[in-house]
Amino acid sequence: MTEVSVKETLMKYNLENKTVLITGGNSGIGKAAAIQLAEMGAKVVIACRSQERGKKAVEDIQNISANANVELLQMDLASQQSIREGVAEFLSTHSRLDVLIHNAANFDQNLKTPVLTEDRVETIFATNHIGVFLMTHLLLDLMKSSAPSRIINVASKGLVMYPNLDIEFDNLNGERKFSVQHAYYHSKLAQVMFTYDLADRLKGTGITVNCIRVTNVAIPDERLTHLPTWLKKIYNIKRKMSITPEKQAQTYCFLAADPAVEDISGGYWDETNHQVKSNKHSYNRETWQKLWNESSRLSNL
Numbered sequence: 001m002t003e004v005s006v007k008e009t010l011m012k013y014n015l016e017n018k019t020v021l022i023t024g025g026n027s028g029i030g031k032a033a034a035i036q037l038a039e040m041g042a043k044v045v046i047a048c049r050s051q052e053r054g055k056k057a058v059e060d061i062q063n064i065s066a067n068a069n070v071e072l073l074q075m076d077l078a079s080q081q082s083i084r085e086g087v088a089e090f091l092s093t094h095s096r097l098d099v100l101i102h103n104a105a106n107f108d109q110n111l112k113t114p115v116l117t118e119d120r121v122e123t124i125f126a127t128n129h130i131g132v133f134l135m136t137h138l139l140l141d142l143m144k145s146s147a148p149s150r151i152i153n154v155a156s157k158g159l160v161m162y163p164n165l166d167i168e169f170d171n172l173n174g175e176r177k178f179s180v181q182h183a184y185y186h187s188k189l190a191q192v193m194f195t196y197d198l199a200d201r202l203k204g205t206g207i208t209v210n211c212i213r214v215t216n217v218a219i220p221d222e223r224l225t226h227l228p229t230w231l232k233k234i235y236n237i238k239r240k241m242s243i244t245p246e247k248q249a250q251t252y253c254f255l256a257a258d259p260a261v262e263d264i265s266g267g268y269w270d271e272t273n274h275q276v277k278s279n280k281h282s283y284n285r286e287t288w289q290k291l292w293n294e295s296s297r298l299s300n301l
Contacts, residue, residue, distance in 0.1 A: 013257035015042035019096050019146075020256060021139075023047040023077060024104030026057035029217055032249035033103065038065035040257060045094075047073040047086060048104070077104055077131035078117045080299060087138040096146040097139055099256045102132045102153050102191075107184045114174030114183075121298055122173040124180070128187035133194060134299040140207075147206025148262060152255050153195045155188040157215045157270070159279065165189055166281040167291055172298075190291060192268060192278045197288035199266030208265035210255050213278075215271045216242040243271060 020037050024030040025046025038044045038061055046061070048054045054072040061070045075086030090097075106127040117126045136151060143149040159165070162185050170176060174183060195211035202209060254273045255261055267275045281287065 013040045013253060015040040015098075015257055017041075018098040019043045019045065019094060020099040020101065021045045021047060021073070021090065021097055022101040022103050022252075023075070023135075025061075026050070026053050029214065029245045029248050029252070030101075030103040031057055031061065032245040033101065033252040034061050034070070035064050036246070036249050036253050037099075037256060038062070038067040038070055040253065041067065042099075043069040043071075045071045045073050045090065047075040047077075049074070049076045077135070078106070078123050078127045080119050080131070080134055083131055083135050084138065087135060090139075091142060094142075097142045097149065098146055099150045099152065100136065100139060100143065101252060101256065102135070102151075103252070105154065105184075105187075107180065109180055111180050111183075114178045116173060119298070119300075120173075122178075122183065124183040125172055125187045125190070128184070129190040129194065130295060130298050132191065133295040134301065136198070137299075137301055143207050144205050149207050150256060151198070151207060151209045152252060153191045153209070153211040155192050155195075155211050155213050155268070155278075156185065157213050159185055159188055159192070159213070161185075162189070163279050164281070165279060166284075167193065167287055169290065169294060172294070189279070189282060190295075192282045193288050193291055194295070195268070196266050196282065197285075197292055200288075202265070208261070208263070210261070210265065210267045210269060212251050212255065213268055213270050213276060214248060217245055217248050247271065 015037060020042045022030055022034055025034040026048040034044050034046050046054060046057060051074050054074060058070050058072050062068050073086055073090055076082040106124045115123045117123050121130055165185060167190060168186065192211055195209050199209040248271055251269060251271055251273055255269060268278050270276045
């Protein structure tokens with residue numbers, strides 16, 4: 001999809017006087033979404049680890065969108081202290097939050113064994129689920145006062161390859177088995193369950209919670225430089241079957257801004273803006289509760 005047709009599609013949305021916080025807004029789909037949201041008139045705050053990369057992304061987003069109302073919030077989702085400090089900074093400088101998009105994720109293909117964070121949580125699960133869980137909870141009061149507001153979580157179409165995957169409470173840190181792929185999709189399943197559970201818990205608050213099933217998206221060459229040659233070849237093959245970050249970002253904007261979904265919560269959405277099913281285990285309410293309890297413990301809430 002061309003830049004022109006993307007802008008034409010987004011013209012029907014207006015986010016003026018709305019504040020959007022998106023993690024990982026400095027690259028890939030997150031940056032594409034940040035640009036589109038800024039083009040729709042939103043105040044966009046991108047949260048990312050690197051101040052240098054974040055500042056460069058803010059400048060790019062401002063220039064491309066012609067919207068100067070773009071800010072950087074430095075935050076490392078693998079660090080609970082960083083999340084708490086980042087949220088405290090955000091709360092001290094912002095009086096509302098209309099849309100929270102949990103886009104950032106860790107899928108470090110170089111990991112061969114589990115790596116624990118300073119909080120003693122395996123780094124992929126820490127970044128992709130526990131960090132999201134903690135950040136959401138710390139921002140809930142502001143989002144309630146800003147209602148109607150929207151929370152958007154992000155999972156992966158790759159979960160269709162794991163129809164029998166369930167939350168492994170005895171393997172959250174990779175104690176029994178570990179691979180990057182398994183850890184990543186396990187964390188994304190947790191995000192799907194968190195979406196369903198949180199949507200249920202927030203009924204009547206004016207906050208909706210939905211999850212995007214991100215499909216194959218083309219990854220630029222500069223983000224592949226650290227990978228081994230064989231893995232680069234796989235990504236180059238996948239690129240031929242991929243959509244652009246700009247196209248996938250449109251689903252972010254659809255869920256962030258379209259009036260048609262203002263009252264829809266607990267949905268799992270594909271790149272065509274249609275609701276889809278997740279695996280059978282993701283609907284187990286007992287697992288939701290157990291995951292909630294364990295996430296609360298691991299995030300010290």
